[in-house]
Amino acid sequence: GAVVSQHPSWVICKSGTSVKIECRSLDFQATTMFWYRQFPKQSLMLMATSNEGSKATYEQGVEKDKFLINHASLTLSTLTVTSAHPEDSSFYICSANREYQETQYFGPGTRLLVL
């Protein structure tokens, strides 16, 4: 158990458009979901933490109006990159916690390329 999926796995879009990425916990209920960004050959950086039914908590330096996070249910969180620009091109990864467990389970990631 503890499978996390992401959709889409790849997305290419034009500058100025918005892109939505879905993160689902397939076989467990996730009390908390996390969104990370990873640039090529770099480490993961936490962008925000979301809890079902409440507003996301963003890390310092992450624009909440640009990266909209919605955690609508215990199995689904979405990240919307609004008015994407080439510098937003990156690998976006979500993870989820099971209730009462501290281990995070990671999705396969979404590669975003903004032209």
Added chain:
Amino acid sequence: GIQVEQSPPDLILQEGANSTLRCNFSDSVNNLQWFHQNPWGQLINLFYIPSGTKQNGRLSATTVATERYSLLYISSSQTTDSGVYFCAVDQTGANNLFFGTGTRLTVIP
């Protein structure tokens, strides 16, 4: 903020060799985890190890929290062990992981 440094940054091994990866952190932590990121980007949990020693097959890990370091041992390495190994720490208690700099491992046949 906390600094999490991993060494070595890059490592090339012959299949069958053993290796030790190190993670140093600059402040006390609630939680430390080791992950393997495969060449396709998927992160796999290896260990949740805020202190002590754990073993899982060919892998084992030790964290000495009082001295602020953790070690990951890989024995009898296989080509499928290739990828990037990250340690990640949490100071908040809310499982907000801060990832280390990573060690890129390449195992050659």
